[in-house]
Amino acid sequence: MQPGPARIVIVGAGHAGGAAAANLRQYGWRGSITLIGEEPLPPYQRPPLSKAWLKREADADSLLLRPAAFYAASDIFLRLEQRAAGIDRQARTVLLASGETAEYDRLILALGAVARPLDVAGAGLRNVLSLRSAADADRLQAALHPGVRLAVIGGGYIGLEVAASARALGAEAVVIEREARLLARVASPLLSDFFRRQHAARGVGLELGAAVEALEGTEVEAPGGAGVEAPEGAGGAVTGVRLRDGRRIACDVVLVGVGALPNDALARAAGLACDNGIMVDAASRSSDPAIYAIGDCTRRPLPLYGCSVRLESVPNALEMAKQAAADLCGRKPPPPEVPWFWSDQYELRLQIAGLPIDAVQTAVRGDPDGGSFAVFHLAADDTVQAVEAVNAPAEFMAGKLMIARRRRVSPDALRDKARALQQLAA
Ligand code: FAD
Numbered sequence: 389m390q391p392g393p394a395r396i397v398i399v400g401a402g403h404a405g406g407a408a409a410a411n412l413r414q415y416g417w418r419g420s421i422t423l424i425g426e427e428p429l430p431p432y433q434r435p436p437l438s439k440a441w442l443k444r445e446a447d448a449d450s451l452l453l454r455p456a457a458f459y460a461a462s463d464i465f466l467r468l469e470q471r472a473a474g475i476d477r478q479a480r481t482v483l484l485a486s487g488e489t490a491e492y493d494r495l496i497l498a499l500g501a502v503a504r505p506l507d508v509a510g511a512g513l514r515n516v517l518s519l520r521s522a523a524d525a526d527r528l529q530a531a532l533h534p535g536v537r538l539a540v541i542g543g544g545y546i547g548l549e550v551a552a553s554a555r556a557l558g559a560e561a562v563v564i565e566r567e568a569r570l571l572a573r574v575a576s577p578l579l580s581d582f583f584r585r586q587h588a589a590r591g592v593g594l595e596l597g598a599a600v601e602a603l604e605g606t607e608v609e610a611p612g613g614a615g616v617e618a619p620e621g622a623g624g625a626v627t628g629v630r631l632r633d634g635r636r637i638a639c640d641v642v643l644v645g646v647g648a649l650p651n652d653a654l655a656r657a658a659g660l661a662c663d664n665g666i667m668v669d670a671a672s673r674s675s676d677p678a679i680y681a682i683g684d685c686t687r688r689p690l691p692l693y694g695c696s697v698r699l700e701s702v703p704n705a706l707e708m709a710k711q712a713a714a715d716l717c718g719r720k721p722p723p724p725e726v727p728w729f730w731s732d733q734y735e736l737r738l739q740i741a742g743l744p745i746d747a748v749q750t751a752v753r754g755d756p757d758g759g760s761f762a763v764f765h766l767a768a769d770d771t772v773q774a775v776e777a778v779n780a781p782a783e784f785m786a787g788k789l790m791i792a793r794r795r796r797v798s799p800d801a802l803r804d805k806a807r808a809l810q811q812l813a814a
Contacts, residue, residue, distance in 0.1 A: 394419040394493035396716065397482055399472045399654070401425025403433065404683030404705035405498030406453045409464045411713035421464045422490055424482070426471040429522055430456050435702060437525035438549035439732050443556050444529065451522065475658040477676055494678055496712055497655055497666060501648035501684040501700060506541060510603030514625040516642045519546055531641045534558030539629050539639035541600055543570035545731045547645030548583060551592050552733040562593030562637055564600060564629060573647075575740070576763050579776050582756050586736060599632040603642060650685045650698060663687060665698040670724075671715040672708045680716070682708035691724045692791070693745050701729045726791045728784075739781065741788040742774035751799035753783055753809075762787065770796040782809060789813040 396412065398405045401423050409423045425431070431453040440446040449455075459466040467490075474483040481489045503518035505511065517528050528550070532538065536559045540547040543565030551561040563570070569580035570587075588594055605624035629637045650665035661667040661675035665687035672680045672688070683705040687698045703725065710722045728741040736759070747765035754761030762783035765774040772795055775787025786809035790797060793813065801807050 395491060396421050396494045396496065397490050397492035398423045398496040398498055399482060400498035400500055400651075400683070400685070401427065401431050401466065401468065402498060402500050402683065402705075403431065403453065403702055404500075404709050405496065406431025407706050407709035408496055408498060408682060408713050409459070410454065410462065411709055412716065413462045413464065415713050415717040415719055417713070417717055419493070422467060422492075423459065423464055424467045424470050424472055424484070424490065426469065427521060427523075428469050430454070430459065430466060430468065432522060433702070434520070435730075437522060438519060438546050439553060441522075441525055442529055442532070442550065442553040472654060475654060475679075477658055477679070480678060492678070494680065494716055497674070497679065497681040497685060498683050498705075498709075499651040499654060499681075499685040502651050503644065504647045504649050506600070506603075506644045506646055508600055508602050510605055510626065511644070513603055513605040513642075515640065516603055516626050516644065518644045519550065520648070528641075528643060532557045532559045536560065536641060537639045538562070538641045538643060539564060539637055540643045540645055541629070542645035542647070543567070543572075543594075543596070544574065544645055544647060545571070547643065548587065548733055549731060550643050550645065551587060552590070555590050555592060556734075559641075560591075560593075562595060562639070563587065564595045564598050564631070564637065566597070566599050568597045570594075570596070576744070576750060576765070576776060578750070578752065578756065578763055579738070579778070582778065583733065586734065590734060593637075595631070595637070601630045601632045604628045604630055604636070648684070648700060650687075652685050655679075655681065655685070667696070668708075670711070671721055672712040673715065680712040682712050690727065690743070692726060692794075693743055695745065697743070699727055701727065703728050726788050728788060736778055737781075739777045739784040740774065741784060742772070742791040744774040746771075747773045749799060751802040753802055753805065754780060764797075764799070764802045766797070766799060770798055772797055786810060786813045 432451040436446050471485040472482050473485045481491050503520045538554045538559050538561045540551050540563045543563045554561040571580050652662045652666050655666045656662045666681035668681050668686050672682050674681045684700045689696045707725045731738045744765035746767045748768050749766050751764045760779040762777040762780045772790040777784035790813045797812050
C-alpha cells in the first residue's frame with residue numbers, strides 16, 4: 389500500500405507500537421495514524437524498570453521513548469488509557485473497552501507480553517509482585533528499602549536484575565530457581581556459573597533446583613477467634629516462601645519473575661493464526677493481509693537461522709516496527725538483523741548476539757575471573773552462531789558481525805587474544 393490517505397490503527401503503545409508510528413511518518417505515510425494504549429504513559433522503555441529506574445537513578449522523562457510532544461507534532465493521534473477489547477476483521481474496526489470503535493484500513497498489533505503468573509497457593513497475597521509495566525516498577529520500588537527481605541522467584545534476566553537493584557537499595561535478596569542453574573533457558577552453563585558467583589559475592593542468597601510449594605502470609609483473625617492463614621486476596625501480606633523440600637524462606641516481598649507469555653488473546657479471538665505468539669511473515673504481516681503484528685506478541689521468521697521464534701527484546705521490537713512500516717509505505721524491507729539482547733547487573737554489562745540453535749562447541753575468549761570475557765558458540769563446521777559477552781563490547785560487535793556474515797572461524801583463533809577479532813570477522 390502506497391503512502392496515502394488510508395487509516396492506520398496501532399494497538400499497543402509500547403516500544404514496538406511507538407516505534408512503528410514514528411517510522412511510518414519517517415517513511416512518508418500521509419494517512420492518519422492512531423496509536424491506542426491501555427497504559428497512562430506515552431510509549432516508554434521497559435529495560436530501566438528493573439535497572440536504573442528501580443534504583444531511583446532515572447527520571448520519568450528519560451523513560452519515554454520520545455518526548456510526549458512528539459506525537460501531536462507528528463500528527464499521530466495518541467489515545468492513552470484505552471484498552472482494545474476486540475477486532476472485527478470484516479468491518480475493519482477495533483472495539484475499545486469504552487464502547488467506542490476505531491476504524492482502520494491497516495491494523496498493527498503491538499500488544500507485548502504479560503508476566504507469566506505463578507500457579508501456587510498464596511500467589512494473591514499482598515506484596516507478591518510482578519514486573520512488566522512502569523506501575524509494577526513503582527510498586528516494587530516502594531516496597532524495597534534497606535533491610536527489607538526480597539525473595540525473587542525465577543533466576544532469569546528480570547529476576548537477576550531486580551536482585552542486583554535490590555542489593556543496591558540495601559535490601560536483602562534471595563533468588564529461588566527451579567532449574568539447577570541460573571539463566572538456564574537463555575545462557576550457556578559458563579555464563580550461568582559466572583552470574584551465580586557474582587550474585588553470591590554480593591550477598592544474594594541462591595536456591596537452585598528449588599521448587600516453590602506455596603507462598604505463606606500473615607495470619608488473620610478468623611470469626612471464631614483462632615488465627616488462620618490469610619486466604620488469597622484477603623489482604624494478608626506475604627511472609628515466606630515454602631519450598632517443596634519443606635524449607636521456608638522468610639521474606640517481606642516476593643517478585644515473581646518466571647517468564648512472560650505472548651499477549652495474543654485479542655488476535656486469537658479474531659481468528660488470526662497464532663502459535664506461541666501471532667504468526668507473521670518476514671514483513672511482519674499476520675495471516676490477515678490487513679493486519680500486521682510486531683514485537684513481543686509475535687512469532688517471527690529468522691532468515692539467518694531458517695526458523696521462526698518468539699523474541700522478547702528491544703532490538704526485535706524496533707526491527708519489526710521498521711519491517712511493518714516499510715511494507716506499509718511500499719519501501720524495500722530492511723535487511724534482516726542478527727537478534728541481540730543485553731542485561732545490566734551490578735557493573736556487569738552482558739550482551740548476547742545470535743541464537744546457538746545448531747551450536748555444538750564453544751570458545752571462551754578472555755578470563756571470566758577478570759570480569760571481561762566472551763563465549764562464542766559455533767556449529768560443527770565452525771560457523772559462528774552466537775556470542776555472549778560480559779564487559780566485552782568489542783567481542784560482542786565482532787561476534788555479531790561474524791554471525792551476520794556466517795563466518796566460519798576456528799575456535800583456537802577465537803580463544804587467541806593475539807588474533808584481532810575484526811580480521812577474523814572480515
Ligand atoms: P511492550 O513494550 O510491552 O508494549 C506493549 C503495550 O501494549 C503495553 O503498553 C500494553 O499495555 C499495551 N497493550 C496490550 N494489550 C492492549 C490492549 N488490548 N489495548 C491497548 N493496549 C494494550 N529487552 C532488552 O532488549 N534488554 C533489556 O535489558 C530488557 N529489560 C527488560 C526489563 C523489564 C523489566 C521488562 C519488562 C522487559 C525488558 N526487556 C528488555 C524486554 C523489552 O522491554 C520488550 O521486548 C519490549 O518492550 C517489547 O516491546 P513491545 O512493544 O512488543 O511490548
